Amino acid sequence: MKIKEAPWEQRNLNVVGCEFYVDRNESWDSIRESILCHPAEYKVLHIESGNTDALTGAQRDGFAFVEMNIQLRAELSVLTVPKIFDRFIPHISYTFADEKQVEEVLSIVETGTMFTTDKVSVDPYFGPQMAGRRYSLWSMDVIQSGAKMMLAKYKGMTVGFDILVNHGEDIVEAFLGGVLPEFANKGFGFAPLYLAIEASQKLGYKKMITGVSSNNLPILKIHEMFGFKTVDTSYALIKHEQRNQ
Numbered sequence: 001m002k003i004k005e006a007p008w009e010q011r012n013l014n015v016v017g018c019e020f021y022v023d024r025n026e027s028w029d030s031i032r033e034s035i036l037c038h039p040a041e042y043k044v045l046h047i048e049s050g051n052t053d054a055l056t057g058a059q060r061d062g063f064a065f066v067e068m069n070i071q072l073r074a075e076l077s078v079l080t081v082p083k084i085f086d087r088f089i090p091h092i093s094y095t096f097a098d099e100k101q102v103e104e105v106l107s108i109v110e111t112g113t114m115f116t117t118d119k120v121s122v123d124p125y126f127g128p129q130m131a132g133r134r135y136s137l138w139s140m141d142v143i144q145s146g147a148k149m150m151l152a153k154y155k156g157m158t159v160g161f162d163i164l165v166n167h168g169e170d171i172v173e174a175f176l177g178g179v180l181p182e183f184a185n186k187g188f189g190f191a192p193l194y195l196a197i198e199a200s201q202k203l204g205y206k207k208m209i210t211g212v213s214s215n216n217l218p219i220l221k222i223h224e225m226f227g228f229k230t231v232d233t234s235y236a237l238i239k240h241e242q243r244n245q
Helices: 010-014 028-036 052-060 099-109 129-143 189-201 217-225
Strands: 001-007 018-024 042-050 062-076 092-096 147-154 156-168 171-179 207-213 231-238
Touching: 010 018, 010 129, 018 028, 018 156, 028 052, 042 171, 052 062, 052 231, 062 217, 099 129, 099 147, 099 156, 129 147, 129 156, 129 171, 147 189, 156 189, 189 207, 207 217, 207 231
Parallel strands: 018 042, 171 207
Antiparallel strands: 001 018, 042 231, 062 207, 062 231, 092 147, 147 156, 156 171
């Protein structure tokens, strides 16, 4: 088991957090005491898929299952565009955001109106607005460390974004992307991913990695339409120690 202290959650969520990464073959009894006795008030378990012993044991000890984390990967040598999106392609393009545009987009993210399916947003102790704050602050940290924010455009209007993180010579991560609230449910769900792929190809990347929550099947299906394959999955569980006492 790997233990990763999460001091940033004190700023992001106003809690002392810690994340635990449990391998497929670790029994709950062998790690239970280390996890339960850890002083963090907000604990997140990432259990490798297939370890039902740890999954069921953690739930017996008060952890709540909130999502499956699905890790995806795609080869960028060939970009196949599903025909359903053909009518949009002539009208969409991308640019990379400047400092002011980054702040504008992240101020929208901070409202909590975009990412409503992840483990923080669905947690009644936090909710969408706190999740938005967390994503906004986390994204700014990533961008200040060298990531690029790509803006998805439709007829000149910014309809969405994606944040691209360099993971080496030929691998890029689509860290966080989505459609802005005013353009939601208007057929643009594919645009940030499509344009992130296009931009990454032009930057010379060969592979793209990303993660999707099992709570958001529509975006998982869009990734699959563009050739992404699942390479790993894990269970995510949470526990609020002080609030449960």
